[in-house]
Amino acid sequence: MHFLDQAKIYLKSGAGGPGAVSFRREKYIEFGGPDGGNGGKGGDVVLEAVPGLNTLIDFRYNQHFKAKRGGHGMGKDRTGAGAEDLVIEVPVGTQVLSEDKEEVLADFTEEGQRVVLLEGGMGGRGNASYKTSTNRAPRQHQPGIPGQEMWVWLRLKLLADVGLVGLPNAGKSTFINAVSNARAKVGDYAFTTLIPKLGVVRHKGREFVLADIPGLIEGAAEGAGIGDRFLGHIERCRVLIHLIDISHEDPATAMRIVENELEAYGAGLDDKPRIVALNKIDLADAELAKGFAAELIEAGADEVFPVSGATGDGINELLDAVLGYLPSRTSTEQPGTVEAEGEQPEEEKPWSPI
Numbered sequence: 001m002h003f004l005d006q007a008k009i010y011l012k013s014g015a016g017g018p019g020a021v022s023f024r025r026e027k028y029i030e031f032g033g034p035d036g037g038n039g040g041k042g043g044d045v046v047l048e049a050v051p052g053l054n055t056l057i058d059f060r061y062n063q064h065f066k067a068k069r070g071g072h073g074m075g076k077d078r079t080g081a082g083a084e085d086l087v088i089e090v091p092v093g094t095q096v097l098s099e100d101k102e103e104v105l106a107d108f109t110e111e112g113q114r115v116v117l118l119e120g121g122m123g124g125r126g127n128a129s130y131k132t133s134t135n136r137a138p139r140q141h142q143p144g145i146p147g148q149e150m151w152v153w154l155r156l157k158l159l160a161d162v163g164l165v166g167l168p169n170a171g172k173s174t175f176i177n178a179v180s181n182a183r184a185k186v187g188d189y190a191f192t193t194l195i196p197k198l199g200v201v202r203h204k205g206r207e208f209v210l211a212d213i214p215g216l217i218e219g220a221a222e223g224a225g226i227g228d229r230f231l232g233h234i235e236r237c238r239v240l241i242h243l244i245d246i247s248h249e250d251p252a253t254a255m256r257i258v259e260n261e262l263e264a265y266g267a268g269l270d271d272k273p274r275i276v277a278l279n280k281i282d283l284a285d286a287e288l289a290k291g292f293a294a295e296l297i298e299a300g301a302d303e304v305f306p307v308s309g310a311t312g313d314g315i316n317e318l319l320d321a322v323l324g325y326l327p328s329r330t331s332t333e334q335p336g337t338v339e340a341e342g343e344q345p346e347e348e349k350p351w352s353p354i
Contacts (some may be wrong), residue, residue: 003195005233007059007157008099013118014042014067016144019126022075023137034131039123039144040070040080044116049108053091054198056156061261064138067118070144073126080123085116088153093236097153105152109236111158121145144182155232158196161213161330162322165235165253165262166243168215173197175243175309179319184212194226196233200332203319208330218257221264221301228265239273239325240305241318244296246280246306250298251292259300270343275321276301282308 017039045067065088065246071080096106096117106115124142131138161233164172173184173193180199197212213230220228234240248254255276263270276296281289305321307314 003055004057004060005055005158005230006056007056007154008063009059009154010064010149010151011045011088011118012066012149013086013147015147016040016042016071016121016123017070017072017080018143019124019129019141020073020075020078021139021141022126024076033136034078034127034138035075036128036141037073037075037080038077038126038127038129039142040082041082042070042124042144042147043067044085044120045118046085046115047090047094047096047106047108047115047139048087049077049092049094049111049113050089051092051111052156052179053089053226054156055091056094056154059154067120067147068295070120070123071149072144073123073141077126077128082123083120085120087114091156093157093159093176095157096154097155099151099153101153108109118148118150118309121147127147132170141283157235158198158211158233159209159331160234160237161208161239161326162210162239163237164210164212164243165240166215166279167217167235167245167248167258170215170243170245171245172212172215173311175249175279175307175315176210178226178309178312179203179315180210182210182212196230203316203323206323206326207321207331207332208326209332216258216261218261220261228261231262231265231269232267235267235269235270238327239275239322240269241322242274242276243279244276244279246289246292251278252295255296255299255334273325275305276303277305277307277314277318279307279309281306281313282311 019039020036022036024035067086068083070083073080094108101102122145124144126140127138166192175184176182176199180201182197182199184197193214201210244251244254289306296304304320306317
């Protein structure tokens with residue numbers, strides 16, 4: 001499935017049905033009078049967050065969404081049928097922005113969340129509703145109220161608890177493959193990762209979602225490399241893991257480059273807690289790793305975790321630190337699934353109909 005995280009679509013709610021002009025004409029009934037019914041209500045445009053979607057690719061091929069209009073009123077005081085609402089399904093994590101991208105109209109952060117973005121027009125009045133003691137045979141009626149219309153932008157921000165950042169080839173894809181169920185592409189060239197990847201990590205009875213985004217380079221905020229457009233997918237993360245390649249000629253400079261790009265992007269990323277991990281320690285000796293860790297701490301890191309995504313060294317200690325930033329229950333954990341540290345799960349009892 002192709003990944004698409006932005007789409008522009010046109011929405012229009014249904015117009016209300018027109019009211020009817022009708023008079024009751026039946027044999028033996030004198031002065032039947034007006035009996036034109038009201039028009040039906042037009043359909044609303046409703047957006048709903050559903051599970052199982054993680055891309056906006058469907059909106060590349062279908063950009064126009066129009067709800068149906070309400071039914072027209074009829075004689076015998078019959079009201080027109082109301083139109084069904086137009087329900088548009090979007091992935092959890094989708095934001096709806098105004099056409100100029102200045103205003104957030106809706107933010108879908110929970111499964112099943114529904115927002116009526118445009119209301120359908122009300123049906124028009126039929127001539128029966130205009131009857132008065134002095135106006136016994138009204139012929140006026142109302143057309144239905146027109147529907148509302150607008151262009152909006154859909155922007156997907158994947159929901160993850162932890163985000164991975166770093167320069168290209170810092171080993172992020174190898175790391176997420178080692179700790180989660182993700183199957184990210186790994187290659188020995190820059191920008192192997194072209195789109196964000198999600199993986200579910202299970203550690204010490206806990207479970208959380210880890211997001212890997214394409215690498216940042218100096219000037220990403222100005223569009224260098226792949227740019228910083230994918231940073232939106234880690235805006236909702238509680239903590240960031242900053243992977244730094246130990247084979248880089250200057251790890252402290254590598255850390256500052258990414259820090260500067262996060263600050264230039266804004267949106268609160270520069271204020272998020274960050275865990276610095278010195279990756280690929282299997283390619284260097286312990287003395288070199290210790291020296292680079294001291295340089296990173298001097299450059300501003302609170303603590304440095306030497307790890308290796310290829311061999312698994314140091315990963316448990318890093319994940320232990322990550323757990324300290326997570327809430328008591330993450331979005332993927334169900335009530336009762338979080339086990340106390342060291343507690344063994346109970347053995348399943350054999351099924352019995354009694």
